[in-house]
Amino acid sequence: MATDNLSAVLYGKNDLRLEQTPIPEIGPDEVLLRMAQVGICGSDVSYLVRGSIGDFIVKAPMILGHESAGVVAKCGKNVKHLKPGDRVAIEPGVPCRMCDYCKGGTYNLCPDVVFCATPPYHGNLCRYYKHAADFCFKLPDHVTLEEGAILEPLSVGVHACRRAGVTLGSTVLVCGAGPIGLVNLLTAKAMGATKVCITDIAENRLKVAKDMGADHTILVSSGDAEAIAKEVEKVMGGMPDITIECSGAESSIRLGIFATKSGGMMVLVGLGPSEVKIPIVNAAVREVDIRGIFRYANCYPLALDMIASGKVNVKPLITHRFKLEETLKAFETARTGAGGAVKVMISCE
Numbered sequence: 001m002a003t004d005n006l007s008a009v010l011y012g013k014n015d016l017r018l019e020q021t022p023i024p025e026i027g028p029d030e031v032l033l034r035m036a037q038v039g040i041c042g043s044d045v046s047y048l049v050r051g052s053i054g055d056f057i058v059k060a061p062m063i064l065g066h067e068s069a070g071v072v073a074k075c076g077k078n079v080k081h082l083k084p085g086d087r088v089a090i091e092p093g094v095p096c097r098m099c100d101y102c103k104g105g106t107y108n109l110c111p112d113v114v115f116c117a118t119p120p121y122h123g124n125l126c127r128y129y130k131h132a133a134d135f136c137f138k139l140p141d142h143v144t145l146e147e148g149a150i151l152e153p154l155s156v157g158v159h160a161c162r163r164a165g166v167t168l169g170s171t172v173l174v175c176g177a178g179p180i181g182l183v184n185l186l187t188a189k190a191m192g193a194t195k196v197c198i199t200d201i202a203e204n205r206l207k208v209a210k211d212m213g214a215d216h217t218i219l220v221s222s223g224d225a226e227a228i229a230k231e232v233e234k235v236m237g238g239m240p241d242i243t244i245e246c247s248g249a250e251s252s253i254r255l256g257i258f259a260t261k262s263g264g265m266m267v268l269v270g271l272g273p274s275e276v277k278i279p280i281v282n283a284a285v286r287e288v289d290i291r292g293i294f295r296y297a298n299c300y301p302l303a304l305d306m307i308a309s310g311k312v313n314v315k316p317l318i319t320h321r322f323k324l325e326e327t328l329k330a331f332e333t334a335r336t337g338a339g340g341a342v343k344v345m346i347s348c349e
């Protein structure tokens, strides 16, 4: 039996240590996983740099990581759909299954969700980790473990595009070309959007977006949302039906309202300052609906099908690869965006 469980444990602000933790014992409905690939998310970096995100504060040592895939090492006695050796994507949030939200299918809103690497719960940037078996999705042979890890951000794209009502012929503005903006671009295209325009303040991110299929890109260099909205209308040949805001920046949310066609929809994915100034009357009188999204629910199966069927290619998102032993270097790369880093992946094998 293995004994090495090297884990990336965050003790507090700027205090990330690699150390051994016990290999967990599984319950009857759980699987023990040999971790394979873990992507670094902006939230992992925020916990490292600030020690908190909003009300979530790292008060006790916490293992980071939640964009992940692994290999089943052991199954609990009730587990029927998996066997040792199966490669799986890990949906990181396990809800209570008892509350109205869980019963109604919107389990992302469950107040008692246990979500990897959201304090006080451990993540899975380690060698061995246990998880609820029904939140593990078996990967077909031709889908890589890296792609399995990318199912996590891709599911955010699926949920956002579903809430936005993206369909065949939709025209979509995506604000922000970070990993989340890029997965929204891919998903919107896969769901039939005929034109997607994407914005960013960084030229290199727009280049990646263009390579990943964006029809138009706009480099945002001023905070004049109304002027940029005019530019969006011009390059797209009309105002977009839908805006998916993925930067969280106030000026970008303002742009989303001004740019969206009357009767259209803006979905807020980006989470920036908790209060922002927006032209709400403009949205009201033009019937531009504004919706939020929180993570995802029931999105892993579609995200996996999109990859397995070749409808989306997420591989270009992964720009940097590190070993678990190099975790500090990996986080430094993700934090600084050095070398044009988009998604930084850590191998735990």
Ligand code: NAD
Binding pocket: 041, 042, 156, 175, 176, 177, 178, 179, 180, 181, 199, 200, 201, 202, 205, 220, 246, 247, 248, 249, 251, 252, 268, 269, 270, 271, 272, 293, 294, 295, 296
């Ligand atoms: P990221 O920081 O890598 O990407 C954000 C991008 O927005 C960057 O490329 C940045 O240059 C760009 N940007 C900044 N200001 C801009 C502006 N004014 N106009 C256009 N682009 C601008 O982050 P990410 O990992 O891609 O995540 C994006 C956002 O989504 C974050 O706010 C994150 O917290 C949020 N998020 C929300 C959910 C949810 O459930 N709602 C889930 C995951 C991530």
Ligand code: ZN
Binding pocket: 095, 096, 097, 098, 099, 100, 101, 102, 107, 110, 111, 112, 113
């Ligand atoms: Zn619940």
